[in-house]
Amino acid sequence: MGSMTGEETRTATSAPVRGAAPEAERPAPAPRAWLTRLVVVGIVLTALNLRPAITSFGALLEEVRDGLGMSGSLAGVLTSVPPLCFAVFGITAPRLARRFGPAAVVCAGMLAIAAGLLIRPFAGNTAGFLAASALALMGIAVSNVLMPVIVKRWFPDRVGSMTGLYSMALALGTASAAAVTVPMTRALGGSWQAGLAVWALLAAVAVLPWIPLVRARDTALSPERSRVPAPRTVPAREAPAPEAPALRITRSRTAWALAVFFGLQATAAYITMGWMAQIFRDAGVPAGTAGLLLAVTMVMGVPLAFVIPRLATRLPRQGPIVIALGACGLAGYAGLHLAPAGGAWLWAVLLGVSNCSFPLALTMVGMRARTGAGVVQLSAFAQSTGYLISIPGPLLVGVLYQHSGGWGLPIALMAGLMVPQIVVGVLAGRDRTVEDEAAAR
Template sequence: MPPAADTTTPPRTGAGPQTERPASARSSHLGWLFAVAIAVAAFNLRPVVTSLGPLLDQVRTDLGMNPTLAGLLTAVPSLCFALFGFAAPGMARRIGPIAVITAGMAAITAGVLARSFAGGTAVFLLLTALALAGVAVSNVLIPVVIKRYFPEKVGPMIGLYSMSLSAGTSLAAAVTVPLTGALGGDWRVGLGVWAGLGALALLLWVPVMAARRERGDRAGGAAADRLPITRSRTAWAMACFFGLQATGAYVVMGWLPKIFQDAGVSEGASGVLLALTMVIGVPVSFVLPNLAARRGDQRLFVVVLASCGIAGYAGLALAPSAAPWAWATLVGLSNCAFPLVLTMIGLRARTAGGVAQLSAFAQGVGYLISIPGPILIGRLYQATGTWYLPLGFLALLLVPQMLFGLRAAMARHIEDEAARPVAAGVRP
């Protein structure tokens, strides 16, 4: 991994947007430390959620959580990702994105550890929200620091980030229950142990923050403040693409085991099949961003991944027990639209400030779009008693996902679209 570059000159703000370029590189040791810090931070961005799911029944029983509050808990991640994601660029402009990510790692560590001591539902929800706030700002700003400090290696670094995120997601889902059992069976220990990974990430980011010594305006400066991102069609397409792929991903994480169990697959096997859909994202999340970043646009990948999802959902609806491994693999490949959209966020803006705004806008709007999805799927299943209609709806959603993705994947920059003057009666 080449050393991280340090930009010492703010982006030019003359007649047209300029591509941000790094100045001289720092030491190779700092570059390696930065890369490892990014990977470990990414590993911490999903265990907050995926470690809770397998233990949710125990948590509900112990805290006296009613079904309504339990349902609220499942919606909290997307809501926090949206709300705190919108706030991330403003925070980065004040103190720098590295400092915000470091604070995010501290929030994850404190929230995950403290909620394991919560004595009631309200405190548990608040501390979970604290951890998710750290996740949200890091979600938005890690692509920003990649764009800023690894401008020539956006594809490989997004690949490293995505692969680590997928690995953390899979590991927490797979080992939380057996780990809890090995540690005595108490859900508080099983959830609290994940704070150790957050502490490790924090220990890595503190020296990175000290070495970089960023000023707040280094996150993008006044030029980013003036960027009217809502005038960019690419930004809106990216937000819709992000939201639709997140809808599918959250539905799969929440409902796939139930789909297989209703088809006669054992409970243990259904859990393994869910793990497969997540594990397959680990190698693909590393390879895909590298391939996507080498192309002028990424439309081919948008079509291929959506086609995998349509085939996978069709198989689950029509013959779920006939080839469950094939359907799980296809659905897992479809969910790799997540690393693809992260890569496109890094490529569709010229500067780190532009990436900060696009990342916050696409993820904030996108996560808001995704909130109703798992709830609606559950309602459709409850109303019909079968999975034909819910799975058909998921397959249908992949059509607009593909269309928005094709627009977002075109080789354009949001700065060019946002800066274009609007003539009377002509949309930008």
């Protein structure tokens, strides 16, 4: 975790331009500490915006279905759109980051989220709602991939803590949207359009901290430069160190295990966000209470998303954490099937604990690669492949729900997927790096 990235190593060993003053004699850039604090603010605000587009829709799913005339199967398609967009657009994030810089891409992502959330409730039909949702989800997708990259770049010695902070803010945003969307809709006159559109304001605020970072071009002001010792002047005849060969990420078994783990935990998360409130409502729980139960599930990630990454970075293997989270998920699904209303609060808590597989997966992305370039490739591969894997899950739940007339089969599907999630999570948690595996094959 504390090893220098390839970029850091090259900076430490390459020669300065002849005639230039040694970096040790130059004063540190004045805005360095201020920019670092701004990165922290940007990370937190970005994380707050990565799930309200989904959980606000889940809280008002019945109202949106009635307003747009959607069937259960079509609603299932809509709940499958987030992972599809994350897979399609997330794979473009590394290329965009190389060309424009991570800060510029995340800034554009926040703008896309704000625009999509503002447009989609007033699109007037299902196709327009879907297109506007895709715009917002495109912004979420690229930000999803680049958050571990930004954390690794700016805080290479605090990956666990910063991933925990980011994951905690993400869980808080997810829970807040689930909890307050229904009462806020009522306060705005009962219009589901207003209840969904109001979340565009939060995304607009998240644009602001990234603007100075875009102007500073964070690739040029990367904080590693201020932490690396000043290089000594070397003879001009010495050639610069050669670039590391491109990492063939698909040769790594750990990368595949992490991608499948990411996909299965995402399947569980998006089924939960899209359908759990409806499960409780169909069991006789009032709409407002169902939204609160979904919020409880999401808010469990606030404390645990900070604790789990810190714990994970202290363990050589993360398999025990994977097993504990999976057991909570299996218990929650069993309770949701046997007594959905009677033990609703307990099932919400257990499923919330289980959903903390997401911050664990993000932490393992940073731990399973040694270099910054490796993290970029692993993050893009694991998230894009994982989200592709997760696409059928919410759709199958909608189809099974509509054709079986109940929640027995959908819940059985959710519980069944938890078993392979535990298996691949244990494999992904082994103490090894994708660079070593790719080089050995």
